Amino acid sequence: MTTPLPEAEQxxxxxxxxxxxxxxxxxxxxxxxSGGVWxxxxxxxxxxxxLAHGTLDVSFYRDDFNQRGLKPTTRPSQIPFExxxxxxxxxxxxxxxxxxxxxxxxxxxxxxxxANISLAVLVNRGGRELPIAPQFSACELPLPADKNLQLxxxxxxxxxLRLDDQA
Amino acid sequence: MHNPQLNKDGKLKHLLSIEGLxxxxxxxxxxxxxxxxxxxxxxxxxxxxxxxxxxCNIFFENSTRTRTTFEIAAKRLSADVLNLNVSTSSQSKxxxxxxxxxxxxxxHADMFVVRHSQSGAAHLIARxxxxxxxxxxxxxxxxxxxxxxxxDMFTIRRYKPDMHNLRVAIIGDVLHSRVxxxxxxxxxxxxxxEVRVIAPKTLLPQDVEKLGVQVYHDMRAGLKxxxxxxxxxxxxxxxxxxxxxSAQEYFKCFGLTQEKLALAKPDAIVMHPGPxxxxxxxxxxxxxxxxxVILPQVTYGIAVRMAVMSILAGSNDA
Numbered sequence: 001m002t003t004p005l006p007e008a009e010q011x012x013x014x015x016x017x018x019x020x021x022x023x024x025x026x027x028x029x030x031x032x033x034s035g036g037v038w039x040x041x042x043x044x045x046x047x048x049x050x051l052a053h054g055t056l057d058v059s060f061y062r063d064d065f066n067q068r069g070l071k072p073t074t075r076p077s078q079i080p081f082e083x084x085x086x087x088x089x090x091x092x093x094x095x096x097x098x099x100x101x102x103x104x105x106x107x108x109x110x111x112x113x114x115a116n117i118s119l120a121v122l123v124n125r126g127g128r129e130l131p132i133a134p135q136f137s138a139c140e141l142p143l144p145a146d147k148n149l150q151l152x153x154x155x156x157x158x159x160x161l162r163l164d165d166q167a
Numbered sequence: 168m169h170n171p172q173l174n175k176d177g178k179l180k181h182l183l184s185i186e187g188l189x190x191x192x193x194x195x196x197x198x199x200x201x202x203x204x205x206x207x208x209x210x211x212x213x214x215x216x217x218x219x220x221x222x223c224n225i226f227f228e229n230s231t232r233t234r235t236t237f238e239i240a241a242k243r244l245s246a247d248v249l250n251l252n253v254s255t256s257s258q259s260k261x262x263x264x265x266x267x268x269x270x271x272x273x274x275h276a277d278m279f280v281v282r283h284s285q286s287g288a289a290h291l292i293a294r295x296x297x298x299x300x301x302x303x304x305x306x307x308x309x310x311x312x313x314x315x316x317x318x319d320m321f322t323i324r325r326y327k328p329d330m331h332n333l334r335v336a337i338i339g340d341v342l343h344s345r346v347x348x349x350x351x352x353x354x355x356x357x358x359x360x361e362v363r364v365i366a367p368k369t370l371l372p373q374d375v376e377k378l379g380v381q382v383y384h385d386m387r388a389g390l391k392x393x394x395x396x397x398x399x400x401x402x403x404x405x406x407x408x409x410x411x412x413s414a415q416e417y418f419k420c421f422g423l424t425q426e427k428l429a430l431a432k433p434d435a436i437v438m439h440p441g442p443x444x445x446x447x448x449x450x451x452x453x454x455x456x457x458x459x460v461i462l463p464q465v466t467y468g469i470a471v472r473m474a475v476m477s478i479l480a481g482s483n484d485a
Contacts, residue, residue: 069481
């Protein structure tokens with residue numbers, strides 16, 4: 001692929017500006033491990049508002065557990081606020097099949113019944129396999145199935161995207 | 168040597184004993200358990216990992232607490248759970264262990280949690296079952312009780328996160344204790360630098376030093392400056408002959424009292440695998456005291472067993 005990848009830092013700023021108008025006192029941000037949590041932490045700084053927030057590790061809810069087992073590292077999900085009647089914005093780095101988001105929604109509902117859930121991602125790479133799509137995405141970047149797009153961090157914490165061939 | 172607990176990719180397939188498991192696997196179980204502690208505090212205390220799987224608790228020997236925590240753990244993973252107290256059913260009609268297992272496998276059980284009074288029973292079953300079936304040893308004779316050892320490690324790690332800087336004492340009936348063996352293997356594998364065992368000579372196995380522990384026969388000397396005090400249950404039902412003069416005499420020498428506990432570090436924690444013989448190996452004032460973490464051990468036992476079962480269930484070859 002010759003087209004350069006978008007600048008992750010610019011995408012992050014763009015995503016923050018997309019989200020700013022929809023945030024209300026009932027909004028809570030929930031990042032999905034691990035890329036989504038990084039983005040959420042940066043969004044909290046960029047938005048500079050006192051927002052309820054939490055993290056999800058959806059390993060226990062994945063639909064490919066029978067094929068892949070548990071990841072060697074699972075982190076505790078932390079939802080330190082009342083989910084009931086909240087407006088929740090789920091945050092992930094790359095949107096692909098939608099299966100992670102399905103798992104995340106199942107887990108959220110085990111904490112309570114939110115008023116509504118929307119999804120914000122840095123990149124929508126296309127290829128969804130479920131009737132789930134991001135409401136907020138900083139970039140549309142259709143990719144073939146044999147490519148793997150990852151969000152990574154430089155040592156100074158700045159984000160960048162990397163495209164690999166699928167192992 | 169092939170380790171019967173691991174599959175060809177080095178993933179945990181059965182949990183039979185802590186002996187022979189690498190530190191990475193113990194840490195994987197403890198880290199996963201950390202994630203599961205949150206599940207038990209939620210509105211819906213369930214995750215769907217083992218949905219549609221059947222877990223059989225086969226107890227050839229009674230144990231209410233262990234069976235109950237395995238049952239709760241399996242149910243919080245959404246598994247279907249079957250409890251069999253075999254001592255009261257087919258065994259009395261002459262059916263062998265493996266017949267019992269075959270029958271349950273024919274009913275499509277996916278996992279067996281086995282407690283037996285004979286050492287090696289869980290190994291026997293693990294060798295026998297179909298490749299997709301997993302076995303968890305819930306205590307076999309004097310040999311091993313790995314989930315107890317793991318939940319003890321989880322408890323220690325919660326209160327004393329720096330395992331590489333700890334002095335731990337295991338006190339009491341080491342000879343009859345599968346818990347003690349699992350604890351010693353777990354502590355040394357996880358890199359705890361100083362593990363002491365404190366017991367009368369008659370309640371220590373031969374060559375216990377070879378497990379990498381320091382032996383004390385004087386409880387006061389052994390408790391000095393320890394961070395963790397792990398009491399063992401005096402196993403009256405396993406005692407044969409005259410290993411001990413009397414329970415009163417034992418309490419005097421090896422029972423944990425506030426006064427003896429004061430010799431340990433001021434922030435030392437006190438553990439016991441249960442069920443406790445109050446007034447024999449531990450004084451009620453200590454068991455219910457500020458330094459006791461005996462009830463947290465029970466709570467953590469659920470998360471640790473959830474971790475073990477979900478890691479085993481996830482090790483099937485794709």
